[in-house]
Amino acid sequence: MSEQIKTDICVIGAGSGGLTVAAAAAAFGEDVVLLEKGQMGGDCLNTGCVPSKALIAAAHHAENMRQANLFGISSVEPRVDFQAVHDHVHSVIGAIAPNDSVERFEGLGVRVIQQAGHFTDKRTVATADGQYEIKARSFVIATGSSAAVPPVEGIERIPYFTNETIFSLTKRPRHLVIIGGGPIGVELAQAHRRLGAEVTILEAYGILSREDPELSSVVIDQLKREGITLHEGVTIDRIEPAEDKDATPYGATLHFSHTLDGGVAGDADFVEATHVLVATGRRANVSDLGLEAAGVSYSERGIAVKPTMKTSNRRVYAIGDVAGGMQFTHVAGYHAGLVVRNILFKLGAKENTHIVPRVTFTAPELAHVGYSEAEARQKFRQVRILRWPFGENDRAQAERETAGFIKIITNKKGVVLGASVVGKNAGEIINMWALIVSQKMNIKAITGYVSPYPTLSEVGRRAAISAYADLPSKPGIRKIISFLKFLG
Ligand SMILES: Cc1cc2nc3c(=O)[nH]c(=O)nc-3n(C[C@H](O)[C@H](O)[C@H](O)COP(=O)(O)OP(=O)(O)OC[C@H]3O[C@@H](n4cnc5c(N)ncnc54)[C@H](O)[C@@H]3O)c2cc1C
Numbered sequence: 001m002s003e004q005i006k007t008d009i010c011v012i013g014a015g016s017g018g019l020t021v022a023a024a025a026a027a028f029g030e031d032v033v034l035l036e037k038g039q040m041g042g043d044c045l046n047t048g049c050v051p052s053k054a055l056i057a058a059a060h061h062a063e064n065m066r067q068a069n070l071f072g073i074s075s076v077e078p079r080v081d082f083q084a085v086h087d088h089v090h091s092v093i094g095a096i097a098p099n100d101s102v103e104r105f106e107g108l109g110v111r112v113i114q115q116a117g118h119f120t121d122k123r124t125v126a127t128a129d130g131q132y133e134i135k136a137r138s139f140v141i142a143t144g145s146s147a148a149v150p151p152v153e154g155i156e157r158i159p160y161f162t163n164e165t166i167f168s169l170t171k172r173p174r175h176l177v178i179i180g181g182g183p184i185g186v187e188l189a190q191a192h193r194r195l196g197a198e199v200t201i202l203e204a205y206g207i208l209s210r211e212d213p214e215l216s217s218v219v220i221d222q223l224k225r226e227g228i229t230l231h232e233g234v235t236i237d238r239i240e241p242a243e244d245k246d247a248t249p250y251g252a253t254l255h256f257s258h259t260l261d262g263g264v265a266g267d268a269d270f271v272e273a274t275h276v277l278v279a280t281g282r283r284a285n286v287s288d289l290g291l292e293a294a295g296v297s298y299s300e301r302g303i304a305v306k307p308t309m310k311t312s313n314r315r316v317y318a319i320g321d322v323a324g325g326m327q328f329t330h331v332a333g334y335h336a337g338l339v340v341r342n343i344l345f346k347l348g349a350k351e352n353t354h355i356v357p358r359v360t361f362t363a364p365e366l367a368h369v370g371y372s373e374a375e376a377r378q379k380f381r382q383v384r385i386l387r388w389p390f391g392e393n394d395r396a397q398a399e400r401e402t403a404g405f406i407k408i409i410t411n412k413k414g415v416v417l418g419a420s421v422v423g424k425n426a427g428e429i430i431n432m433w434a435l436i437v438s439q440k441m442n443i444k445a446i447t448g449y450v451s452p453y454p455t456l457s458e459v460g461r462r463a464a465i466s467a468y469a470d471l472p473s474k475p476g477i478r479k480i481i482s483f484l485k486f487l488g
Pocket residue numbers: 012013014015016017018035036037038039040041042043044045047048049050052115116117118142143144145163184285288289319320321322327328329330331332361
């Protein structure tokens with residue numbers, strides 16, 4: 001006989017989205033039950049953002065040692081102890097884990113059940129072990145996503161890696177071949193290259209193809225300079241396991257062809273990998289949730305939600321990666337905030353995807369918020385583009401980080417529609433522009449604040465000032481100055 005629980009809110013999934021809903025709702029005195037079938041903290045903490053950024057930080061230190069001669073210090077080729085790098089990555093996870101732990105959440109008053117949950121009807125969730133049946137006034141599905149594995153012939157015969165397994169390597173891969181040149185592919189390609197691995201990316205279309213090519217080309221040039229082999233526009237025809245399994249237990253040969261115009265296969269080629277990482281996008285975790293029983297509509301992309309994050313069942317919300325939109329930790333957190341407002345205060349708060357920034361943590365970093373130039377040109381009759389290069393920034397010069405620029409898109413009245421930054425600390429610089437876009441601020445406001453010198457963020461203010469570059473030579477302005485002079 002299972003225990004019957006009645007609660008205000010039942011959250012399924014204790015990742016970035018689910019934890020935020022649980023903590024906020026409990027703080028307002030709601031009864032919350034939180035179900036988690038795996039590790040508390042979900043993808044971001046255990047197999048996503050945190051380990052990838054910790055690995056990138058290690059790789060950054062290795063690269064700094066190679067580049068030290070630029071600063072008058074002898075460059076050295078670093079000796080990388082991959083087991084120690086692995087331990088660093090996992091100690092960072094360990095340092096953050098208490099924030100997401102069962103103990104912390106129980107301390108906040110949340111009832112945590114470490115079991116998978118599934119709907120048995122429109123108002124009931126049961127746990128996989130059959131011990132609990134939960135009836136709630138509202139349900140929040142926050143079950144995230146998993147690596148989507150492409151249907152390539154032979155892939156099932158090789159022990160490929162995904163984000164769930166790559167961070168457990170304790171020996172450096174000799175030749176890492178990455179399938180997919182999106183954010184996961186490029187971040188992990190550069191990190192492994194800097195840590196001394198040979199790295200190849202096989203990408204079906206273009207590297208970072210969702211980004212403005214004017215900016216992504218700066219990142220791509222750097223990846224090539226660092227010795228990463230990029231094959232864009234390829235079709236992987238088949239994969240074979242390595243012949244010598246003792247020498248390369250994870251090895252494989254990947255046969256591919258360059259796709260020509262019209263999608264026709266061109267010249268055939270192959271690459272031999274000691275390790276293969278699949279980074280070809282994500283699949284929403286919707287199976288085994290009993291969504292049919294709950295009357296919740298979904299597709300391959302994920303659970304269908306309205307802008308309020310409500311599903312086709314008015315008691316059930318879906319947030320984060322499983323909702324099939326943008327897949328970022330800050331989006332899951334943003335969704336969580338909307339859902340808490342909508343469940344507790346019936347505010348009908350709606351998602352505004354326009355204000356959501358994104359950052360790819362390569363070196364240089366690539367960050368964006370709002371409309372891209374191409375989107376703005378489609379939507380508005382007149383747009384203005386402002387740019388400022390890192391090469392014209394004193395701090396960037398001092399740090400020898402002159403690759404990159406900021407690009408700001410405004411409408412004809414000067415309202416900021418979007419901003420993109422490629423360069424050192426682009427992810428920090430974009431914060432201010434995310435605020436500017438969310439508040440629909442005018443570029444004039446950015447000329448009027450004082451930016452501390454010397455900082456990289458000054459590139460934004462200089463780009464804004466460039467909007468008024470022709471002001472001193474305007475006859476009207478000259479006349480006003482002469483008139484004021486005449487007055488004494
Ligand atoms: C390598 C990598 C790097 C990334 N880097 C970044 C980054 O730098 N910045 C960024 O913003 N985003 C990044 N992301 C994306 C980010 O990790 C996700 O967008 C985020 O984790 C989504 O949060 P979520 O709450 O929707 O899902 P998750 O964090 O995945 O949480 C879902 C949880 O639900 C649990 N669950 C699933 N089904 C059930 C069930 N039936 N019952 C109970 N529990 C269940 C899962 O075990 C999991 O713990 C990265 C992703 C990857 C893979």
